[in-house]
Amino acid sequence: MQDPLPIDLPVAPSYQALGSYIDLLLDLICVVDASGRFVYVSASVSRILGYSNAELLGQPMLDYVWPADRERTLAQAAKVMSGEAGMHFENRYRHKDGHAVHLSWSARWSDAEQVRVAVARDISDIRQAQARQRAVYAIAEAAQLSADLSDLYQHVVVIVAALLPVRHFFIALPEPDGSRWQLCYQQHWPQDRQQSTAELADLDRLCQRVAQKNSSDQLAEGIGNGWFGLPLKDGNDLLGVLLLHPGQGVHYSAADLELLSYVTVQIAAAISRKTMLLRLQQLALYDSLTGLANRTLLLDRLQAALQRASRDEQPLALLYLDLDRFKQVNDNFGHSVGDLLLQQTAERIVHAVRQTDTVARFGGDEFVILLEHLQQDTAAKVAEKIRLALTPPFLLAGQQLQIAPSIGVALFPDHGSDSRQLLLHADGAMYRAKRHGGDRVE
Helix, strand or coil: CCCCCCCCCCCCCHHHHCHHHHCCCCCEEEEEECCCEEEEECCCHHHHHCCCHHHHCCCEHHHHECHHHHHHHHHHHHHHHCCCCEEEEEEEEECCCCCEEEEEEEEEEECCCCEEEEEEEECHHHHHHHHHHHHHHHHHHHHHHCCCHHHHHHHHHHHHHHHCCCCEEEEEEECCCCCCEEEEEEEECCCCCCCCHHHHHHHHHHHHHHHHCCCCCCCCEECCCCCEEEEEEECCEEEEEEEEECCCCCCCCHHHHHHHHHHHHHHHHHHHHHHHHHHHHHHHHECCCCCCECHHHHHHHHHHHHHHHHHHCCCEEEEEEEECCHHHHHHHHCHHHHHHHHHHHHHHHHHHCCCCCEEEEEECCEEEEEECCCCCCHHHHHHHHHHHHCCCCEEECCEEECCCEEEEEEEECCCCCCHHHHHHHHHHHHHHHHHCCCCEEC
């Protein structure tokens, strides 16, 4: 049997000869020359990146890489061109509409044709699912570890910025009457400018629109200058609005907004949980009438202060204060006036001491003040300052009342080495002040 006659085929690069088959693949095939320009892209580029083949051919590949990933991409390209096989390298490309597309690459260098041949798979859905999971864990952890709501908001902005480009970040809460919105937390990057009055008015209107949306709708509401508002809801209750701006020339895709809406639900749950924990902490550790530390918190702080004082060999002091003839105020003017007196007394004491000092309501009309980092005779001077602060008359419900305190002072280590001994000594000194006529420091 005769051998078949040889057929002369047109000479063409291998990737062009296979073009009709490559275009059937779901993955993106591209060829980049030594200067870094596209010389071939498969038809799937339109589905994955939104560009036509003609728009990319001859263009620098690096122009389409997400800016934050360009340095890594150049380093990987250099490795491939040196002969090292590039397997499962991940980076992000900029879609034609501006959002990021996550790609996983395998590439090799062809010495014969002096090009890099690469295959890319769109893994955006996988990365988005992973990002959701990470965000849920991170937000839950932030709610647990943050000291207060402001601290939680700072954690949240970092979490959101790790998911998507964020130029401006605000959390807005409604005013009590619901007429306007207050920007309770805002995060500006260093180069940002402050918002103008007109821009703030736009944001207020955006918040109003978000608040008016259907309670089951978690999609973002946008305005023409690039801002997006997402509702922070606990069930059907609107806690606030998350306001985001991706930055000039950056746009959120539908998938980005879906991710933001999902994350916003988690943020709202974290805010609600943190608010509840702070409220429970307030009830457990603070006096509901005056807002001062209660007995439990005072004893806890005193124990910690004694450990520091013992370690550093520094004195501390307890002031035990009782209002003279307080029972007569309740008997003559009623408990509501007595409550006002206790509240104003608490305010005057707080203003008479340092922010680092602890003022506690110990019960009834008794207050205890914990002073640390003292100098010689400081405790007596602070006690006298408090006594003088309570000397001016109190104006209560149209009544002008004069009240005076009896104050007992205990020093560590002179009058005791533990909290029980110090409290007993200060209490005893206070009663001596009362026996001596009151309105004095013992």
